[in-house]
Amino acid sequence: MEKTPGTFDITAQDSGTRGRTGRLTLQNAEIETPVFMPVGTQATVKTMTSAEVQELGFDLILGNTYHLLLRPGMETIQELGGLRKFMSWPGAILTDSGGYQVFSLANNVKIDHDGVEFQSHLDGDRLKLTPELATDMQLAMDSDIVMAFDECVRYPVDRTYAKEATERSFYWTERSFERFHVNRRNQNLFFGIVQGACDMELRRWSAEHVAGLECDGYAVGGLSVGEPMDLGMDVLAGTVPLLPEGSPRYLMGVGKLRDIYRAVCQGVDMFDCVLPTRQGRHGHVVTHEGELNLKNARFRTDASPIDERCRCRTCRDYSRAYLHHLIRAGEMTGMRLATHHNLWTYARFMESLREAIRENRLESFGSQLPPESGNEDPSTSSEDSN
Amino acid sequence: MEKTPGTFDITAQDSGTRGRTGRLTLQNAEIETPVFMPVGTQATVKTMTSAEVQELGFDLILGNTYHLLLRPGMETIQELGGLRKFMSWPGAILTDSGGYQVFSLANNVKIDHDGVEFQSHLDGDRLKLTPELATDMQLAMDSDIVMAFDECVRYPVDRTYAKEATERSFYWTERSFERFHVNRRNQNLFFGIVQGACDMELRRWSAEHVAGLECDGYAVGGLSVGEPMDLGMDVLAGTVPLLPEGSPRYLMGVGKLRDIYRAVCQGVDMFDCVLPTRQGRHGHVVTHEGELNLKNARFRTDASPIDERCRCRTCRDYSRAYLHHLIRAGEMTGMRLATHHNLWTYARFMESLREAIRENRLESFGSQLPPESGNEDPSTSSEDSN
Numbered sequence: 166m167e168k169t170p171g172t173f174d175i176t177a178q179d180s181g182t183r184g185r186t187g188r189l190t191l192q193n194a195e196i197e198t199p200v201f202m203p204v205g206t207q208a209t210v211k212t213m214t215s216a217e218v219q220e221l222g223f224d225l226i227l228g229n230t231y232h233l234l235l236r237p238g239m240e241t242i243q244e245l246g247g248l249r250k251f252m253s254w255p256g257a258i259l260t261d262s263g264g265y266q267v268f269s270l271a272n273n274v275k276i277d278h279d280g281v282e283f284q285s286h287l288d289g290d291r292l293k294l295t296p297e298l299a300t301d302m303q304l305a306m307d308s309d310i311v312m313a314f315d316e317c318v319r320y321p322v323d324r325t326y327a328k329e330a331t332e333r334s335f336y337w338t339e340r341s342f343e344r345f346h347v348n349r350r351n352q353n354l355f356f357g358i359v360q361g362a363c364d365m366e367l368r369r370w371s372a373e374h375v376a377g378l379e380c381d382g383y384a385v386g387g388l389s390v391g392e393p394m395d396l397g398m399d400v401l402a403g404t405v406p407l408l409p410e411g412s413p414r415y416l417m418g419v420g421k422l423r424d425i426y427r428a429v430c431q432g433v434d435m436f437d438c439v440l441p442t443r444q445g446r447h448g449h450v451v452t453h454e455g456e457l458n459l460k461n462a463r464f465r466t467d468a469s470p471i472d473e474r475c476r477c478r479t480c481r482d483y484s485r486a487y488l489h490h491l492i493r494a495g496e497m498t499g500m501r502l503a504t505h506h507n508l509w510t511y512a513r514f515m516e517s518l519r520e521a522i523r524e525n526r527l528e529s530f531g532s533q534l535p536p537e538s539g540n541e542d543p544s545t546s547s548e549d550s551n
Numbered sequence: 552m553e554k555t556p557g558t559f560d561i562t563a564q565d566s567g568t569r570g571r572t573g574r575l576t577l578q579n580a581e582i583e584t585p586v587f588m589p590v591g592t593q594a595t596v597k598t599m600t601s602a603e604v605q606e607l608g609f610d611l612i613l614g615n616t617y618h619l620l621l622r623p624g625m626e627t628i629q630e631l632g633g634l635r636k637f638m639s640w641p642g643a644i645l646t647d648s649g650g651y652q653v654f655s656l657a658n659n660v661k662i663d664h665d666g667v668e669f670q671s672h673l674d675g676d677r678l679k680l681t682p683e684l685a686t687d688m689q690l691a692m693d694s695d696i697v698m699a700f701d702e703c704v705r706y707p708v709d710r711t712y713a714k715e716a717t718e719r720s721f722y723w724t725e726r727s728f729e730r731f732h733v734n735r736r737n738q739n740l741f742f743g744i745v746q747g748a749c750d751m752e753l754r755r756w757s758a759e760h761v762a763g764l765e766c767d768g769y770a771v772g773g774l775s776v777g778e779p780m781d782l783g784m785d786v787l788a789g790t791v792p793l794l795p796e797g798s799p800r801y802l803m804g805v806g807k808l809r810d811i812y813r814a815v816c817q818g819v820d821m822f823d824c825v826l827p828t829r830q831g832r833h834g835h836v837v838t839h840e841g842e843l844n845l846k847n848a849r850f851r852t853d854a855s856p857i858d859e860r861c862r863c864r865t866c867r868d869y870s871r872a873y874l875h876h877l878i879r880a881g882e883m884t885g886m887r888l889a890t891h892h893n894l895w896t897y898a899r900f901m902e903s904l905r906e907a908i909r910e911n912r913l914e915s916f917g918s919q920l921p922p923e924s925g926n927e928d929p930s931t932s933s934e935d936s937n
Contacts, residue, residue, distance in 0.1 A: 188722045208876060236880055237879075241852055245873075393659065
């Protein structure tokens, strides 16, 4: 029997943690959760083809409304049949609302009750984004999951501004929600976003109000924005129980394997992050022994694969020494191969997490995580630079 | 029965032209000629994996000694088992001698009888290349085909210098040849190079002397270096008959489809050029209707594939509009997809040429060539820039 898009079946509940597996039905795919979404900022997961991303085991990717609005523009994507058709992506798409990028990338940003005015970081064009426009754009792309337009404030922030932004975000979420229901043509879903900085009172207020809208899913935004990760995890642990148990929960922009694991233990179902792709392009790779920087001189003549235990094509065919050379020489082939390895590792990691939940051993799974290593690259929600 | 590397069987002779098909046995592949070699300057055909290049139908690629000498260096490649193993390339490799790049890329180049002193374009290191060193490096990479070290002069050049350079090139070729026979360990082949600028007297002198060495094959160098293409083709037409009929003939650095066709009609068997890969990265693609610049605004909403008649994966999955967007946005995925298309087209073009020769219709094949279009990009022999 075909399930209606929006159906979210919880298929297993770990007994030692809040971790759970689920199956989320979208108009273009059935998604097993917990799921990681690679980021396809400019209508491509950087360096990869759509077919490859699917072969790696992903059926849901994230598209960035802000970037696609600036280039190629919504009319173009709509004229070409939506984002999936435009980029020949056979799976499903979640689009962000563009809000995060406006605040992090655009110039001369002016916020008022109505929305955000800004200058394009590409050509300086003056533009305005409102909840209505952000929603319409996502519907024009025929996104499987449309995200509410919100304001994401960086850490630290004073409480007065945090409260103002949290209230504005909810007001914008309401308007996004209304617009979505008026203008949707297909079986798109709508996710609300809980904000509130690192203030549990604001988080509670936001969660209660957003949950009151009866969205198809709920995102926790405004984390991984500069705060210490332990503080972020505390906020998350306090926020998740405020969200409807039976709906998918999405933690935006968090993407280190260890943090994904901790959030899954809190009951989070969905993740996105540029980390595996952006890091890959810089020669940073994830392995069972921790992260490696392939540019490091010690890999110059290392004939072993990135990860002896990995079965991806990069590890099957190529040595660390070869990747070291390619990345140092600025060769795209090297960026591709490292990106491929990282995405493969993320896909397998999410499979392992789901398996651990089904087998009631998510808690002990934590002891198998690769060792933590310092990492200079903050995770953010779009692939802007190289 | 296994054939000895170096065996070159002429398998068909076109009756209306000097075009012929052949089979060249190398230590790592059997090559059907006429053949086009993609250029893998820095141990990668830019944007492609080794497996993809072979899947496209190529069994022989070119490596640039100059670039590989500078990075990762010969010791590294040798320690890792040679260039093929280093880059996991299952086919065969022809390496140039580095001479061309020294003259076109390096700084403060000083030529004397012994060799060339220069500064690395990467880090300014002062280095010296001699026929002996260039040969040793190619043997260290375990190249299937080792090229003589020569001096390639650009057009125009005065006759005094052209004569001096032609004689020096032959002297260096002799030294390369001797070194090759002393130091080779495997079944590597050695190709001599005929120089002589656009002066038929010099070309004749060079061809006679180089042919006297009884090399495994003969290259025509010093064309496609700035001279009008018709003049180059006249020089080629005069030079090829001076080379041993039964040996493979290689025209260096010529790579427009129309020029390849004309050279094949003159009896040339082998080609290399950065054109399909470099052009691809800039969004220039070859089609049955001629060349297209995908950056052009008219492709912004063009839902058709690059070439309706092409069966490559890029044309199967993606539209001109998508590639237009990706190339404009500087996305590597776009460069990859365009490179893939161009290389596929070159591989199929060479197949068609071989078929036309076998069916005795090479002359009429000329009328089926795509229309010529102005092209700003000169062909050169290594992939240096983006």
